[in-house]
Amino acid sequence: MTLLLAPAALCGCSLAGGGQAGDAGAGDDWPYRGGDVQGSHFSRLTDIDKGNVGRLGLAWSHDLGTNRVQEATPIVVDGVMYTSGNLGRVYALDAATGAPLWTFEPEVDMQANRAACCDQANRGVAVSRGKVLVGTLDGWLYALDAKTGKVAWKADTITDRTRGYTITGAPEVAGDVVVIGNAGAEYDVRGYVTAYRLSDGGQAWRFFTVPRDPKLGPQETPELEQAVGTWDANSRWDIGGGGSVWDAINYDPRFGTVYIGVGNGGPYSVGTRSPGGGDNLYLSSIVALDAKTGRMKWHYQETPQDGWDYTATQPMVLADIEVDGARRPVILHAPKNGFLFVIDRETGKPLRINPLVRTSWTDGYDLKTGRPRMNPKGSDYWNDGPKIVFPGSPGARNWYPPAYDPGRNLYYAAVLDMGNLMFVPPSDGTPDTRRPKALNIRTSLIFTPDLEAALPTLPPPVQEQVKKLREWQWVKEKPYSSEIRAIDPLTGKARWSVSAEGWQDRMGMLATQSGLLFHGTIGGKLVVRDADNGKLLKEIDTGSSIMAAPMTYRVKGVQYVAVATGFGGGGWAYVPRYSAAYSHGNANRILVFRLDGGPVAKPDPLPPLEVAAAPPPPLPGATPATIAKGQGLFFANCAICHANQLRSATPDLRRMEPGTHQAFRQIVLEGLLLPNGMPRWDDLLSPADADAIHAWLIDEQGRLRARELKLKAEGKPLDAPSLAILSNF
Known part of the structure; x- marks a missing residue:
């Protein structure tokens, strides 16, 4: 520690x-x-209160040094x-x-x-x-x-x-x-x-x-x-x-x-x-x-x-x-x-x-x-x-x-x-046994x-x-x-x-005796409403997604309102396009406000997306059946974290660079990136399983690159969709 x-x-x-x-x-x-x-x-x-909340502004902020979920008050x-x-x-x-x-x-x-x-x-x-x-x-x-x-x-x-x-x-x-x-x-x-x-x-x-x-x-x-x-x-x-x-x-x-x-x-x-x-x-x-x-x-x-x-x-x-x-x-x-x-x-x-x-x-x-x-x-x-x-x-x-x-x-x-x-x-005919430290839901969900x-x-x-x-x-x-x-x-x-x-x-809520209701939005706003009728009284654009509940306190006669910023939680790998995390990154901060405070510095917008890199050649011996098997294994084991979506906290595996492709087995089976949070899967996945997942991702990367080259040629933004949301647990 x-x-x-x-x-x-x-x-x-x-x-x-x-x-x-x-x-x-x-x-x-x-x-x-x-x-x-x-x-x-x-x-x-x-x-x-309702009469002065329009003067609310930033008192101070603290960078938490991370870019993941923040749910604490x-x-x-x-x-x-x-x-x-x-x-x-x-x-x-x-x-x-x-x-x-x-x-x-x-x-x-x-x-x-x-x-x-x-x-x-x-x-x-x-x-x-x-x-x-x-x-x-x-x-x-x-x-x-x-x-x-x-x-x-x-x-x-x-x-x-x-x-x-x-x-x-x-x-x-x-x-x-x-x-x-x-x-x-x-x-x-x-x-x-x-x-x-x-x-x-x-x-x-x-x-x-x-x-x-x-x-x-x-x-x-x-x-x-x-x-x-x-x-x-x-x-x-x-x-x-x-x-x-x-x-x-x-x-x-x-x-x-x-x-x-x-x-x-x-x-x-x-x-x-x-x-x-x-x-x-x-x-x-x-x-x-x-x-x-x-x-x-x-x-x-x-x-x-x-x-x-x-x-x-x-x-x-x-x-x-x-x-x-x-x-x-x-x-x-x-x-x-x-x-x-x-x-x-x-x-x-x-x-x-x-x-x-x-x-x-x-x-x-x-x-x-x-x-x-x-x-x-x-x-x-x-x-x-x-x-x-x-x-x-x-x-x-x-x-x-x-x-x-x-x-x-x-x-x-x-x-x-x-x-x-x-x-x-x-x-698929295989015995239904416990999968240690892995999803055992046995149910598929689609919203x-x-x-x-x-x-x-x-x-x-x-x-x-x-x-x-x-x-x-x-x-x-x-x-x-x-x-x-x-x-x-x-x-x-x-x-x-x-x-x-x-x-x-x-989003979480804060209510006050003065008749105010505070909450955030994942679009990046801190919102203050009239608790009696819901009327919007104040809105501050922070540029950072807010899900956690705000809170308020008083020090030396000054009342402050504080909230943590950061998108995540259930469905965290699917970052909505309307969220600040999608457009400005997932900045984790504590933002604290007071009357007559100043403006909030918004994070810089994320740079435009580049066309996906060219994938390597298909793996030796990969067949359509191999690719189909890899898709099933991906959704059963990987999709809950790797949504393969723009702006996600985890990499879009359809955009792997050559070095990542070369080390794919070591990453999945040997824990090469464990310090970065990528666990090892050698107790559940065989080398052939890892290769099947890799074969499917190579195929997907080729499809994505072709689509994005076409969009670029047409002068359209590279707003690639995520993979379909299917969780075969």
Whole structure:
């Protein structure tokens, strides 16, 4: 690891955070990633208001030195800003000036990139009792001295390093412990969360979210004995079951409870994962755990029998609202599955369940039982063949934080109404075995806006079925809508809504008591709206894509608004043409604003594209069958990172230079570029497999070069399309 320390790092700070209850909404400090212990992303500060927000300008900025995903919201305590970057980097900055105090660069095993479905994301730090807590992509939890950045302790959170575990979420301090989950449900993992003692990093407790194979003997806990009966005894235990807790961990000091949101199953298809069906507890559930012991208090499964990647790992808000004439402590939660839930924090009973988007997997919930009314005709792709399912796997809501204003009783959130085609790829006759540290989804996904582009790449029998499915009214009339909404949590109805730039324009929210709503856009704008009606009040073009939630704080009487910039996350390799990352590069910065600040310096536009280099001659012995095999292997193993698209964070492999072609086997099989983040694949791919992928890429490069030479001759821009979006997992 590398630790960069500036002299100013010797400043003192009390760092009194770590799970103390307070009024809803942050004040001068922003001591939690959600601002307050409730996770509301709401501020009581009112210095910046509707009357003066037009004067907002840049106070300072800090270059994070990277060009990947930024999803964290900074924390500010006693005039010091702490924030994380991709992989688990940590930055400590003077919150008034931006002067760097220290930077922590962890030593990360870059082979972990192979098990990172959704980029090198890190969603933030926790700060408590003189320590800054952060998880790294390769599964280590670090406690850093808040004054110096030096490592106080580190803990290995991974139970089995032969499997595809990573960390992308933020730790949560719960009294004397810090709780962290792992990502990896798309790979070959069995989910869990672990609590470590804040004092020394020793393990306090661990809660598994998925049972183990009953053939191994009794389950580790009574909770798992309860769960195992909801799984087929012949489930794909070898793959792990999924259920990773990659985000959505909240501590409730009032009840001494840790609430966790549990992820999707692996493989996606229930017919593959648990052939006999069953609810498959505790997938896609909220589980309430005793903070001291880790024992379960209650659970509520938002999506029983999940087969659609409907994780419950989306951010929760703890609130006290009036329901049916009584004020109740509740969780406000909008998971991927298309509904907004109001759940009693004491009992786990759902009090309200309202749809936010179109849903084809269910026509609603029975509030008495809390169970959905399933619609297998609209969603059972594992038995009935390809289906277009609403909402799609990106979710009606995802990781990007909402904001909740308790005074207005409004829940502000970005909402995506989009479906995706889902089908189990035809078998090629090979045995279906676990692929270690690799995708084990066994399901193909194509989002509704991409159906036409992907159609020619589908297997012929699937093509014919999809041609009929695309005539569905939902698909033809509105393949998607992406909106920012102010939602009444008890009805799910929008008080107001405005359209976002595109379906990938996902963004976090900040609401303030002065009636402002802040958010970014991946087009590069910091936007300020009237929280009462959505009216645009201020827009600042930063030239950098913004997805992370802004935050606000006050130092020495001056209120600041801060946000991190950087595109990435799910679908990170497909950079939208309307994004600032596409036109200006993916600059990672912390931008901080104040009244009467200055302009923002935009990154320089990216240079025009050059015609693809001439490919080498075809590989010896390469046949059309070899090339077809290479295409299948590419989409099964490579496409999730290498979209082969302009402006992506990873190289367009249709533009390889001669040296890269010459070293292709060494790169893929021997880890030649492992320090750059390219993992090795020799455990899954043979030399013949690598050659087949290479043969297909050579063929693709020839096609691309011919197309671009023609465009150049016609005087047209070289705006080459990406490969069709087809993920044969």
